[in-house]
Amino acid sequence: MARAGHVFEVENPCREAVLAQVTRFDADDVDQAVASARRAFDTGGWPRASATARGRVLLALAAKVREQAGDLARWETRQVGKPIRDAINEVHAAASCFEFYAGAANKVYGHTIPVSAAGLDFTERIPLGVVALIVPWNFPLLIAAWKVAPALAAGNVVLVKPASYTPLTALLLGRLGTEAGLPAGVLTIVPGPGAEVGERLIEDRRVDKVAFTGETTTGTRILQLAAPQIKRVSLELGGKSPTLVFPGVDLDRVAALAVQSAYGNAGQDCCARSRIAVDRDIYDEFVEAFCRHVRALHVGDPEDPATELGPLVSGPHRERVMRHVTRGIADGAELLVGGSTEGLPDRGYYLAPTALGAAEARMDIVREEIFGPVTTIQRFASEQEAIEMANDTVYGLSGSVFSRDGGQALRVARQLRAGVVSVNSIKSVHIEAPFGGFKQSGLGRELGMEAMELYTELRNIFIEVD
């Protein structure tokens, strides 16, 4: 649809080489994409099809995603730099997401309400219309699926704006959607810069809703742009999530899980537990186990199935992360492990997994989202102090509590100001359960049946009966 000649380059962050050239949408292209999406919603078959029929197409799409899992995972690895074994898991998780919402499509119920007036009162959930889905670069296919699947299941028509670093798997998803039987104009991928393509989508009056995942500062801008039209907005934003470790736990297991959570996807994960707080009596023992597990991580070529940690997504991003580390050390944190590119491949935006101890709440490194393979470790002296440390942030996405005392685990979990809390676990995401943040981590809940509320309007109908 976009005019030829307008392209941007996608880089492989492992090879520091151009991976692909992608058509870059400009204002006119966005205009045409929105016009055809609007037509598809206002006059097309998708919103008018039975929910069961929509579910069938989503199941076919899930099957296509599974069939193409190898290719999708390879492109994901090459554009993000993420380990291939993670990419394969994410592709299958994306397929599972389409399967879940294929089943959810015909289970969106209204209520009958015993009103005082004589008659029948009931509610129904109806599709919103044209929805713009703006996604980030860290889990490009999976986060697109989290939005596309419920939005389509509910009967909307969708436009997906992928991040400019990582448009390739979203484009493949668009093609698979067509092959699976989605009518023309129902799923359109609109690549291009956020400030141009993204903002145009938000400001277009023919777009009924924007669902966004990305940085909190971008989320603020989106809310401002959407405000004049009272446009529906849902936001999944940044995080600075804590892991709390209490005495009595199996420290080796907890350290292994904490490492996995902090350095998975090279720490470029909104749910990464990038702040660890440990009871002071077990601090030294935990730090020793944690650093041992960090040193054992296999850092290398993300296309090698043994690799656990690949490069960061770009050169400028690595520089930003390194500046945080330098600042943290200057502020008085103790470099426990990593902190450099020494011993890593020459080519590729690698950074050794890094941990900073003796961290304090006043330090920027404890307060700001770094979005790289960097963790801070703090000490606490009491349960109350642990809770205060965990909540001392503008974010509130996720958190983990490790304790062998069931009462303590539940007591602490229920005081965390976060949307997703795990006890003796680092799992944050379940397709079947709601996901989202408190405070500046977001607005609304994705996944689970709750996501169907994000993509529908609620209508109340009263029928008078004599």
Ligand code: NAD
């Ligand atoms: P980003 O905010 O820079 O970009 C996200 C998307 O928004 C991209 O597609 C980008 O092109 C677009 N965009 C940028 N500026 C825009 C604008 N002015 N108007 C409209 N669209 C615009 O975020 P990122 O760097 O791609 O992703 C990393 C961030 O995402 C981190 O802060 C991370 O915590 C967050 N994130 C949150 C979740 C969650 O579920 N809460 C999940 C993954 C990532």
